[in-house]
Amino acid sequence: MTIALRLQNLSKSFAVGKRLLGAPKGVVRAVNPVTLDVKKGETLGIVGESGCGKSTFARLLVGLLEPTTGSIEINGQPLDNADPAAFGKKIQYVFQDPVSSLNPRKTIRQIMEAPLKHLHHMDKTARAKRISEIFATVSLREEFLDRYPHEFSGGQAQRIGIARALAAEAEILILDEPVSALDVSVQAQVLNLLAALKEKLGLTYLFISHDLAVVEAVSDRIAVLYFGSVVEIGNAEDVFRAPRHPYTKLLADSAPVVGRPLTAPEGKETELPDPLNPPTGCAFRARCPHAIKTCATETPQLTGDETQRAACFNPLF
Amino acid sequence: MTGYILKRLLSAIPVLFGITLIVFLIMALIPGDPATAILGSYATPENVARLNQELGLDAPMWQRYFIWLGNMLQGDFGRSFALNRPVLDEILERFNATLILAGTAFILCAVFGIIAGVISAANQYGAADKAITFIVLLGISIPSFFLGMMMVLLFAVNLKWLPVSGMVAIYGGGDLPDILKHLTMPALALAVVATGVVARLARSAMLEVLRQDFIRTARAKGVREGSVIWRHALKAAMVSIIPVLGIQAGFVLSGAVYIEMVFQWPGIGRMLVDAILKRDILLVQGGVVFVAACYVLFNIIVDVAQSMLDPRIKT
Amino acid sequence: MRAFFKLLFRNRLAAAGAVVMALVVLLALVTPLLPLMDPDITNTADRFMRPFSEGHLFGTDHLGRDLLSRLMWGTRLSLAVGFAAAIIAAIIGSAIGIIAGYFAGRTDNIIMRFVDMLMAFPYILLALAIVAALGPGLMNALIAVAAVNIPFFARNIRGITVGIAHQEFVDAAKLAGLGHTKIILSEVLPNVVPVIVIAMSTTIGWMILETAGLSFLGLGSQPPQADLGSMLGEARSALITSPHTSIVPGFMILVIVMAINLLGDGVRDALDPRLKSGALSRPTATTQIASDRVAAASANDNAILSINNLQTQFHIKDRIYKAVGGVDLDVKPGECLGIIGESGSGKSVTALSVMGLVASPPGIITGGSVIYEGEDLIGAPYEKLRSYRGNRIAYIFQDPLATLHPLYKVGDQLAEAIRCHHHVSKTAARAKAVDLLKSVRIPNPEDRAESYPHELSGGMRQRIGIAMALANDPDIIIADEPTTALDVTVQAQILALLNDLRREHGLAIIFITHDFGVVAQLCDRVAVMYAGRIVETGETDTILADPAHPYTKRLIACVPELGGGRRQLAAIPGLPPVVDKLPDGCAFAERCEKCRTECTVGDIPLRISGSRAVRCLYPETELARETA
Numbered sequence A: 001m002t003i004a005l006r007l008q009n010l011s012k013s014f015a016v017g018k019r020l021l022g023a024p025k026g027v028v029r030a031v032n033p034v035t036l037d038v039k040k041g042e043t044l045g046i047v048g049e050s051g052c053g054k055s056t057f058a059r060l061l062v063g064l065l066e067p068t069t070g071s072i073e074i075n076g077q078p079l080d081n082a083d084p085a086a087f088g089k090k091i092q093y094v095f096q097d098p099v100s101s102l103n104p105r106k107t108i109r110q111i112m113e114a115p116l117k118h119l120h121h122m123d124k125t126a127r128a129k130r131i132s133e134i135f136a137t138v139s140l141r142e143e144f145l146d147r148y149p150h151e152f153s154g155g156q157a158q159r160i161g162i163a164r165a166l167a168a169e170a171e172i173l174i175l176d177e178p179v180s181a182l183d184v185s186v187q188a189q190v191l192n193l194l195a196a197l198k199e200k201l202g203l204t205y206l207f208i209s210h211d212l213a214v215v216e217a218v219s220d221r222i223a224v225l226y227f228g229s230v231v232e233i234g235n236a237e238d239v240f241r242a243p244r245h246p247y248t249k250l251l252a253d254s255a256p257v258v259g260r261p262l263t264a265p266e267g268k269e270t271e272l273p274d275p276l277n278p279p280t281g282c283a284f285r286a287r288c289p290h291a292i293k294t295c296a297t298e299t300p301q302l303t304g305d306e307t308q309r310a311a312c313f314n315p316l317f
Numbered sequence B: 001m002t003g004y005i006l007k008r009l010l011s012a013i014p015v016l017f018g019i020t021l022i023v024f025l026i027m028a029l030i031p032g033d034p035a036t037a038i039l040g041s042y043a044t045p046e047n048v049a050r051l052n053q054e055l056g057l058d059a060p061m062w063q064r065y066f067i068w069l070g071n072m073l074q075g076d077f078g079r080s081f082a083l084n085r086p087v088l089d090e091i092l093e094r095f096n097a098t099l100i101l102a103g104t105a106f107i108l109c110a111v112f113g114i115i116a117g118v119i120s121a122a123n124q125y126g127a128a129d130k131a132i133t134f135i136v137l138l139g140i141s142i143p144s145f146f147l148g149m150m151m152v153l154l155f156a157v158n159l160k161w162l163p164v165s166g167m168v169a170i171y172g173g174g175d176l177p178d179i180l181k182h183l184t185m186p187a188l189a190l191a192v193v194a195t196g197v198v199a200r201l202a203r204s205a206m207l208e209v210l211r212q213d214f215i216r217t218a219r220a221k222g223v224r225e226g227s228v229i230w231r232h233a234l235k236a237a238m239v240s241i242i243p244v245l246g247i248q249a250g251f252v253l254s255g256a257v258y259i260e261m262v263f264q265w266p267g268i269g270r271m272l273v274d275a276i277l278k279r280d281i282l283l284v285q286g287g288v289v290f291v292a293a294c295y296v297l298f299n300i301i302v303d304v305a306q307s308m309l310d311p312r313i314k315t
Numbered sequence C: 001m002r003a004f005f006k007l008l009f010r011n012r013l014a015a016a017g018a019v020v021m022a023l024v025v026l027l028a029l030v031t032p033l034l035p036l037m038d039p040d041i042t043n044t045a046d047r048f049m050r051p052f053s054e055g056h057l058f059g060t061d062h063l064g065r066d067l068l069s070r071l072m073w074g075t076r077l078s079l080a081v082g083f084a085a086a087i088i089a090a091i092i093g094s095a096i097g098i099i100a101g102y103f104a105g106r107t108d109n110i111i112m113r114f115v116d117m118l119m120a121f122p123y124i125l126l127a128l129a130i131v132a133a134l135g136p137g138l139m140n141a142l143i144a145v146a147a148v149n150i151p152f153f154a155r156n157i158r159g160i161t162v163g164i165a166h167q168e169f170v171d172a173a174k175l176a177g178l179g180h181t182k183i184i185l186s187e188v189l190p191n192v193v194p195v196i197v198i199a200m201s202t203t204i205g206w207m208i209l210e211t212a213g214l215s216f217l218g219l220g221s222q223p224p225q226a227d228l229g230s231m232l233g234e235a236r237s238a239l240i241t242s243p244h245t246s247i248v249p250g251f252m253i254l255v256i257v258m259a260i261n262l263l264g265d266g267v268r269d270a271l272d273p274r275l276k277s278g279a280l281s282r283p284t285a286t287t288q289i290a291s292d293r294v295a296a297a298s299a300n301d302n303a304i305l306s307i308n309n310l311q312t313q314f315h316i317k318d319r320i321y322k323a324v325g326g327v328d329l330d331v332k333p334g335e336c337l338g339i340i341g342e343s344g345s346g347k348s349v350t351a352l353s354v355m356g357l358v359a360s361p362p363g364i365i366t367g368g369s370v371i372y373e374g375e376d377l378i379g380a381p382y383e384k385l386r387s388y389r390g391n392r393i394a395y396i397f398q399d400p401l402a403t404l405h406p407l408y409k410v411g412d413q414l415a416e417a418i419r420c421h422h423h424v425s426k427t428a429a430r431a432k433a434v435d436l437l438k439s440v441r442i443p444n445p446e447d448r449a450e451s452y453p454h455e456l457s458g459g460m461r462q463r464i465g466i467a468m469a470l471a472n473d474p475d476i477i478i479a480d481e482p483t484t485a486l487d488v489t490v491q492a493q494i495l496a497l498l499n500d501l502r503r504e505h506g507l508a509i510i511f512i513t514h515d516f517g518v519v520a521q522l523c524d525r526v527a528v529m530y531a532g533r534i535v536e537t538g539e540t541d542t543i544l545a546d547p548a549h550p551y552t553k554r555l556i557a558c559v560p561e562l563g564g565g566r567r568q569l570a571a572i573p574g575l576p577p578v579v580d581k582l583p584d585g586c587a588f589a590e591r592c593e594k595c596r597t598e599c600t601v602g603d604i605p606l607r608i609s610g611s612r613a614v615r616c617l618y619p620e621t622e623l624a625r626e627t628a
Helices: A054-059 A086-090 A110-118 A124-137 A141-144 A152-167 A184-203 A211-220 A245-253 B002-027 B032-040 B045-054 B061-073 B087-120 B127-141 B145-156 B176-210 B215-222 B225-263 B268-277 B281-307 C004-012 C012-033 C067-103 C106-121 C123-134 C137-163 C168-175 C182-217 C227-240 C242-271 C347-354 C382-388 C410-419 C426-439 C459-469 C488-505 C515-521 C538-544 C550-558
Strands: A003-016 A028-040 A043-048 A067-076 A090-092 A172-176 A204-209 A219-225 A228-236 A308-310 C305-316 C319-331 C336-340 C363-372 C395-396 C476-480 C508-513 C523-530 C535-538 C607-609 C613-615
Touching: A003 A054, A003 A204, A028 A054, A028 A204, A028 A228, A043 A054, A043 A211, A054 A172, A054 A204, A086 A090, A086 A110, A086 C168, A090 A141, A090 C168, A110 A124, A110 A141, A110 A152, A110 C168, A124 A141, A124 A152, A124 A184, A124 C347, A124 C395, A152 A184, A152 C242, A184 A211, A184 C550, A204 A211, A211 C305, A219 A245, A219 B045, A228 A245, A245 C488, B002 B281, B002 C106, B002 C123, B061 B281, B087 B176, B087 B268, B087 B281, B087 C535, B127 C182, B127 C242, B145 B176, B145 B225, B145 C227, B145 C242, B176 B225, B215 B225, B215 C395, B225 B268, B225 B281, B225 C123, B225 C182, B268 B281, B268 C123, B281 C106, B281 C123, C004 C242, C012 C067, C012 C242, C067 C106, C067 C137, C067 C182, C067 C227, C067 C242, C106 C459, C123 C182, C137 C459, C168 C182, C182 C227, C182 C242, C227 C242, C242 C523, C305 C347, C319 C336, C319 C347, C319 C363, C319 C508, C319 C535, C336 C347, C336 C515, C347 C363, C347 C476, C347 C508, C410 C426, C410 C459, C426 C459, C459 C476, C459 C488, C488 C508, C488 C515, C508 C515, C515 C538, C523 C538, C523 C550, C535 C538, C535 C550
Parallel strands: A043 A204, A043 A219, A090 A172, A172 A204, C336 C508, C336 C523, C395 C476, C476 C508
Antiparallel strands: A003 A028, A003 A067, A219 A228, A228 A308, C305 C319, C305 C363, C523 C535, C535 C613, C607 C613
């Protein structure tokens, strides 16, 4: 198995309260150092609730944000993160909001042509040919090409977004909540299209979502994010069935499931920690029913065997 | 709150410096030799040289700026050569008159503008809305000086209700009723345009707010419609109306220049125009800096009012 | 472009403005060709001639010059200067604004500090200072007016650009390999241009006024050349003796500026996308009700609330969207009824119609009734409806940040809910508010009552929303997707809380959601909506286990469930029909595998059988025969 994507110590901090001159007032760590490998042809699911840093993480991966520390390697080659165009050919992004990711004043053809023209420097006939191929792959009709984005429903717009990402011929796609703006019946259409494309084109996916069931259904492995850190990572079939980290368990217990009685899951009714003033040790300890002394003083690291690792001093097993 | 006011006051200092610098640089654009400009082309070279030295105009530009600035900080705005008196004395006297005129007009435009805007929005496309919209349109389209002149023709010349011009009657004037009588027309003429602008903005701010979810919540709670409009919606709309009032104060001050000309009101605007025509540079510089500084301070008050209204602004 | 002009000229005022403006511009253009007198020839013998004098249609001025000729040439000059100033200000200001807004960070900071500095002057002071420095003259007045308006454009356009630069399509362009210049020109600019046009069209009149003003003060055009402003300025001294010399140019300015403003407002309205959808219209206090509404009688006596053949439509321009197309629902006391459906199915509109909270315009209730305590709420007088709102029937809405008033403390908002319906003192209401906060398990209720909504987390805010709904001990709570905006861990807490409260208070709840998992856990009965109608109702457990309508069955299959592992998900091909073009027969027919020709003709009724009902000719499971 070759490694498609290797992240080493990748992290991002934002300065808050910037001033015209001098140092900013504070620093918020949106993503704590992440080290992980994604195998070629794999789907890595990333779940987390709002504010856990998953969108920042996604934008880091595609070069829309400069990492504060760490490096990204694709197929063994380090990425130069100064040039988004260089990124563009290796790693592409499918946006959450299918409509706002398409420029309202351009036709679908113009939108589709941009990556072909600027990343691959194709001439006009080559571009037209390539667009036909891609549209056939994602089952979109070519008559759509001369329309404007507002004429499409969310599901169709998301297919166009996927088509655009494919046009760059990148091998890795970052899917940032690609179906959360869609209705359930349409969501499945898009998810199945993504699965088919992966099979056919040998793509590698990072699938980011807040919906546990969707992530579980599409992923090979799942990473759980909490407050900017990966707290658990493991095989998709195990992570929610038998979580090791108490937060993963809280998530799994909170998901509404047919046939499970309605009880507030364990976990105190407290809020996320203040990002400007992060707690020492484990960020989850204030909500954690299993917290022990060490949790307050030391920051847990991911431990365990390759199939399921958790960052917890007192894991559930 | 005190902390916020202090912070705002401190942040005004660089703005004030910037203002003086901009005014100074603009004035430095004056072509040729300022002393010759002041004394006229018949001046002897000796006189020109002496004046240049008196005004400190022989020093390099940056030095002149700091000398001028330093003097101003000590309350010395220089001497007006045309009026032959200290610039600051003249400014303070004239500013008083402007403050009466512009202040009255500002209060009128704020109160009537907001009320008209709310009524207009609450009856969107109704008769009241259409009437207000038309009056507002007329208001913002008519030059204030033309409106003032027409008012003079109607109320002073034809109906003889009000005096034609000036701030006080020449004989036996100066008491409050007399000033009010003189004030009515200029203040109204000045307020009409500004009211139109405020009413338009208040209307669109109200319409924006009335579509918000929290208005639906208020209605779903059973809040009476009057209270929905005048309490819930207006309070939220004030968040966007108040900054406009700050800008509007600048427009009222600006409009006052024209109105002062039309009504011979002894304010700072007329002083500035006269000073420009006479090339009385120090008076222009001093007047502009003084009024701009007052405007900056006024906007601090506006900001403070805004922060008291909106808890989301960090104090 | 064609659509723009069509929209523009539909607005009669704007069209009138355009006609007047076209006329004025045309006259200004042909002025040199007309047989007019030389505007600058003085003839003191003929001074102050009245209008309609021989040879001088508008009379003469203080130097005996022909006013008509001066007016025409003056208009030409004023227009030229006004337009030039507007274009210069718009181009320079927009360029500054786009650069500041796009690059953000330090560039933005420094540029905007400078712009703010310029805006710290009342505009005329800056103009006066510039004219003082450059000397009086029309060209210098033009420069001054353009200069003072640059900050206005810069600030305005910067704000818009910041919004656009954060849009995802700009990120997408970066990933497609476009550089900054290309992105600004091809992605940002096309989206900013309409705003620039709006800003220009609404300020050009203002700039004409400003230039006229400077000329009026004697700082603009210099004699003998005259624009409209300097004509007025010169005429001022003769205002009382010869008013016509003032009225003629003054009136011309008024006409021009008014025409431009009318046209400018029209342009703004035609270009503003929000106005196209009618979104900027103000919703009235209650939903409008069609005069030809046919009220339906209640079929069920033991229901606390009974919705009968409810029809709500949205009339947007000439289209009619049948958002709710005849819904029947009964809620029994203490029951939790779920309404489930995808976006556009009409579930929220049904809920809002009950208390007349559908925004109108464009919403209209065109038929049906909502019976509560034997009375029809549709068409009830406003005061009656108001006294029930929040008192007998309360709502909980989706987004708890947007639905609470941002400027009132939550304690005050709760107290107000009580005081709307009960004559209690402020302190008593306040004490009750704190109790309510306690009952929704908010820690430190006394302190929390003093908080503003933005200081609370999403979960806390939704608890406030629930507390507000409970404030007057209502019989029914209508919860419109109350947990959709929340994280899953918070959602679980809120659902558990709602479930406890409804048992404690014996509340009936109508719970609107798109999530089968939530329905399964909370609701006794469920109604499935599709394209504005109910396609199936019944006990929650029965429907989940044994759905009768093909849509219900396939929708349930689409929902991935936790614990299922990696798998292929079922999908329903196609899209729901748009409710302004509903097909004949079953709305789901086009997407249904079992569709037969009978399914696409006529109206398919909701067949009731015991506690279940289904709107399908060939249901998935045969309902038990109703025993008569």
